[in-house]
Amino acid sequence: MLNNSSIPRLSNQSIPVSQLPLTMREGQMFHGQIKQLFPGQMAEVQIGGQKLMAKLEVPMKAGDAYYFQVKSVTPELQIIVVSGPLQATEGQAKQMTNLIDSMQLPKSPEMVTVLNHFLKDRLPVSKDILLNAVELLKTVPPSLQNEALDAIQKLVELKLPLNEFNFNSLLGVEKKEGLHDGLTALRNALLTDTGIPMQSKERILATVGDAGRIAVSAAEKALVSGAVLKLLDESIPREERFQVLQLLKSSGIMPASTTLDNLQTIIDTTMAERVAGAGQIKDLIQNDPVLQQAYKLQLIGLLDEMEPNRSVETRSFQAGEQAGKIMRLVAEHIQSMPFFSDDEASAVLKLLLPDNARARIPELYRMMEQSSMPVAKELMQGAQTIVEQAIDGKVMKEAMQSLFKSLGFNYEAGLLSGNHDIAKTMDMLKPQLVALLHDSAVSPALRDAAETMVARMNGSLIQSGDTGVNQQIVMQLPLEFLGKRVDATIQWNGRKKADGKIDADFARILFYLELESIDKTVVDMQVQNRVVAITVFNENYQLREIGGLLQMKLKDGLESVDYRLSGVTFKQFEEEGNRETKRRNDKMSEQGGVDFRI
Helix, strand or coil: CCCHHHCCCCCCCCCCHHHCCCCCCCCEEEEEEEEEEECCCEEEEEECCEEEEEEECCCCCCCCEEEEEEEECCCCCEEEEEEEEECCCCCHHHHHHHHHHHHCCCCCHHHHHHHHHHHHCCCECCHHHHHHHHHHHCCCCHHHHHHHHHHHHHHHHCCCCCCHHHHHHHHHHHCCCCCHHHHHHHHHHHHHCCCCCHHHHHHHHHHHHHHHHHHHHHHHHHHHHHHHHHHHCCCCCHHHHHHHHHHHHHCCCCCCCCCCCCHHHHHHHHHHHHCCCHHHHHHHHHHCCCCCHHHHHHHHHHHHHHHHHEECCCCEECCCCHHHHHHHHHHHHHHHCCCCCCCCCHHHHHHHCCHHHHCCHHHHHHHHHHCCCHHHHHHHHHHHHHHHHHCCHHHHHHHHHHHHHHHCCCHHHHHHHCCCCHHHHCCCHHHHHHHHHCCCCCCHHHHHHHHHHHHHHHHHHHHCEEECCEEEEEEEEEEEECCEEEEEEEEEEEEECCCCCEEEEEEEEEEEEEECCCEEEEEEEEEECCEEEEEEECCCCCHHHHHHHHHHHHHHHHHHCCCEEEEEEEECCCCCCCHHHHHHHHHHHHHCCCCCCC
């Protein structure tokens, strides 16, 4: 759990609360003092540093203080006395006791805590609201009291029922609790449930697995391209190439009849089949959004060279090594840019492998992952290194967008706007879980897991909001890269321009990250007139040194999109630390652990 007291709280306010204009709401309770009386039972009431005019229900004396509650705000502000008059000599505890007695509330520590919070933040209250809030507060340990109060406050502000479902939805977001554990529980419940059709089960499991799919897909492409390059490299020992060929054959990537001796013939024949319609493959290359122009020209040139060497009768190549050159060129390109979807680079994948072989790439990855052969371990390590080095801001953005869409956080908004294809919508996780909850055959364990995930996804949406010129967006994403899990909560606060669009010149973005090697991390990014100041909170003292090496890259990256970095500051959640923190840091130092350089 993060020590929130050491992290600056998000606020849209640039002036003290006491100087902000008051917005009174029916049911709101506050502490105020009668400053001056006027005819018609009107009075000037001071609340903190501000004064307002209100109509009183009963006569009062100037100078007395009371706890008031707003009865109505139109056509004029009317307030009623809840407790008082209060003597200046009375302590806060005594005043609170009098207030609880006046409202006939239970005298419990939780009630005092809730009442204090409601009065401090000027929240509208009623006896029922206070009683419900106390019951919810009792369900959490003392260490989560602040987060629980914030969750209750948000529900009251949004006028949502104070029930356990809504409360837990928001509490998970307030705690910055990741979604990985919830997804794991959902996956386990699905695997053991026997009441739902296998097709529905497999569909949901596939969607749950999307958290790490983008990185695994890149690793699969890097692995098969590395295997092809090793197979085509005649300078590598024959025994090693033979082992690679056996793995490719066992996974179905290469035909079972392939040997090292007939490899060139097999490659020539299969390549001929793939590019039989040379014009079509050239069009795919030319229109490919991923390939650079120089690379496109190189590939098309090799295809043009192949044409005179092809026999119409046999549809195979009679001479030349263009097929092998094309495969090497494509494999090298994939190694340099492993992050692309099958749709984005159809020409590249089509040139590397035939259709039936491409579908077997995940099987090759699984086999090599489980293999004890040195060549398999070498290829796996090489693929993972390629993917880790290729991860950058663009990749992270695409991974987050892809995951947000596959989880279906805001699919309801898409349905209301009419922008969503119904078939694609039902491939998202959230609508599948909603449908699951309407199935009477679902086991209690699976129902609980599904309800928990739906509640957690709703929590992010509830926390996000639009308040006039200000806007807050909260996202929680369970990212996964090559077995390393990243639970990320992103909280964005900004303002809108006159045309309703987001003002990119001013914003505050907080990243709450749970990382495998460096644990809990908060990145506080403040943007003022396109000048960016970043504060990184983490208990690891070595992060300053590691982060320092990356600041120039960050500076250049921001400048490329017209932002300027003013500085990066590293802080610990608690500056003094403790022995356990030092022990954990020393252990990380020995292992050299860093999760991702983004």
